Amino acid sequence: MKLPLFHHLVTLLFPEVCAACGQLLFKTEKTVCLSCQHLLPLTGYEHIPDNPVARIFWGRVHLEAATACYFFSKRGKVQQLVHELKYKKNREAGHFLGVETGKTIRQTDWGKQIDQIIPVPLHPKKQRIRGYNQSEVLAYGIREATGIAVVTNNLVRTVASETQTKKSREARWENVKDIFRLQQPEDIEGKHVLLVDDVITTGSTIEACVHTLQQAPNARISVVAAACAPA
Ligand SMILES: [Zn+2]
Incomplete structure (x- = not known):
């Protein structure tokens, strides 16, 4: 009682x-x-192979599929939810976004082929300050909607990168290209991995992650984010 x-x-x-x-x-x-x-503005991109999120990676890395659940706009509701997740320690907001993202991809053919979910790793120092990795929170929400396992200890971040916001695309790429490492490449050999991020902008961090994941033979990679900017 x-x-x-x-x-x-x-x-x-x-x-x-x-x-x-x-x-x-x-x-x-x-x-x-x-x-x-x-x-909340759904993109519907999960059903469109050549959608604007997929196009970000054309000529950079090969992906099976790439999508984002919602459109992100300044002072909009999606921005508010992402802000709650990243700066207000509101994991529930992230869990909600993850579940909704999972619902959009579980109906697709490519979504049904995914073997495991890997969140974009945060530097441990940053994670200590925030208390959690926001992409991991999203990943567990996707797991709830799809039943696909989340693996957090294989793809890891090696060094801290400086803040990304004020850099050009080239400078950002220089900044991120060597910062990820795959601990057990054999674990994703021949598998279809879903890489999860919060918001897709330039795609540089994801590109670096994909390069690292593709060190595993025959690994197939798809990418999903909770949000992207409208094209
Ligand atoms: Zn409301």
């Missing part, structure tokens, strides 16, 4: 709010209110 009463008091004192709009949630709602859920 003690726990439910305590829980009741906690929800009275700290009512749950929508991670996208900040409005109070109904008891039947979780993390994101129904109204926001209907308004």
